[in-house]
Amino acid sequence: MKIRTRYAPSPTGKMHVGNLRTALYEFLIAKHEGGDFMLRIEDTDQERFVEGAIDIINRTLEKTGLTHDEGPDKDGGYGPYVQSERVKTGIYMKYAKELIDKGEAYYCFCDKERLATLKTEVVEGKEISIYDKHCLGLSKEEVEANLAAGKPFVVRQNIPNEGSTTFKDELYGDITVDNAELDDMILIKSDGYPTYNFANVVDDHTMNITHVVRGNEYISSSPKYQRLYDAFGWESPVYIHLPLITDENHKKLSKRSGHSSFEDLLEQGFVTEAIVNFIALLGWSPEDNREIFSLDELIKEFDYHRISKSPAVFDIVKLRWMNGEYLKAMDFDTFYEMAEPFIKQTIKKDLDLKKIANMVKTRIEVFPDIAEHVDFFEELPEYDIAMYTHKKMKTDAASSLQVLKDVLPVLEAQDDYSNDALYQTLLKYVEEKGVKNGYVMWPIRTAVSGKQMTPAGATEIMEVLGKEESIKRIKKGIELLDSAAAV
């Protein structure tokens, strides 16, 4: 049998990495077996609907490559299934009535006031009450009369107070709950819309979903869904509940975490492939120790039996590392295309940006890191002459001054400012003096960059800077060291 999964988000805002991972796993589970992956928008809560949220979902899935296989025709492609559209067909009410006829559900006319009189318990600021099945006792005539009178109603699932219900999760095994723990949940709301609890079962069945994959938070309501399947006489799907993704405090990811949504991560300079790769490994691991996977490779390797049961902390430090791996592996042209805007943010001068990009490629983890690496090209920063002193290079202010003075005329005389030529020239000086490379390179690099660390060596920097600017900076260094020595 062909596997069919679905991603069923509610359009209430940005797409969390948790949501994205759910979509990814659903996609991978289907594709690994050559199955189909569907998209279904769960917008039955009109109050929480956020304008533009569906666009975000579409954009994200498209960008990450999680394209769905089926849906209503739309602009030459597939649109998602949309629950609010399906409501218009009367499908949910039809199935609700079927349950009512079977005695598995019933009309409830209780208003807010009556509901408020139910025995409630306050735990941690939340009111907890269990519906008392009051309307289950209504006679057929009373129900008909209420309906005829246009009295607002909801439809509730009728769950017995005795016995227990069991469902099977592929990862967690059999989970059994006493029926007394299960509230008579609302299936159809008074506005005529189904609740998620009902729509999800009806849709998954009518869409022939074979594997229901969703977050852990649904595990405790799954027995209720199982009762629905049983009541209808439908075969239940394979359930796969996914462990949570938490923040560094082991709390559910919140918007405030700042790095919790896919779009936020893109803004922070992460590349799509790295994000997808990273979240794939948050709750799943392959048989070998491999960590770098393209989407196609994930499809090939993904075995849902290896999904973990315990929650995973979203570690942005490791994501940064992985992003860096992607940048290093990227071909230069692609890298340059993406890096250029970031370089141009700090460098306005007419310099060889490609050379700069190349210097930085193996040194950054995310694009915004570029700025701190290249700012000195634009302008020589103020620096302390203490920077000339380096224990390992055996340099200090005096030796540096000497080196710079010695080397200046040579560099002034030289016209070839290519990295190679400069390096050869300086090497000659190193040999003459019988010192270590660093002994002369360190002060020069310090003078031309004004920085402790640079993305390239002295000669490479000079190559990019050009003769005029390089000489200027070296003179500046001599000046600084001279005036300090004079004191």
Added chain:
RNA sequence: GGCUCGUUGGUCAAGCGGUUAAGACGUCGCCCUCUCACGGCGAAAACAGCGGUUCGAUUCCGCUACGAGCUGCCA
């Protein structure tokens, strides 16, 4: 509060009765090197606790602790 689920280094994780308990990120050290980074090598660092079952438990069972989720006319 009740119910359900979870618990291997700081983090992601392998392990599915017998192992010196992998690997990765991060941290630290060394090497390479015209600085830093890359790369290479190495180090520190874990089975929540207590009881069973067993010749033998990280692995199976129970209890406790801790964490999380649910307990909505939200999904």
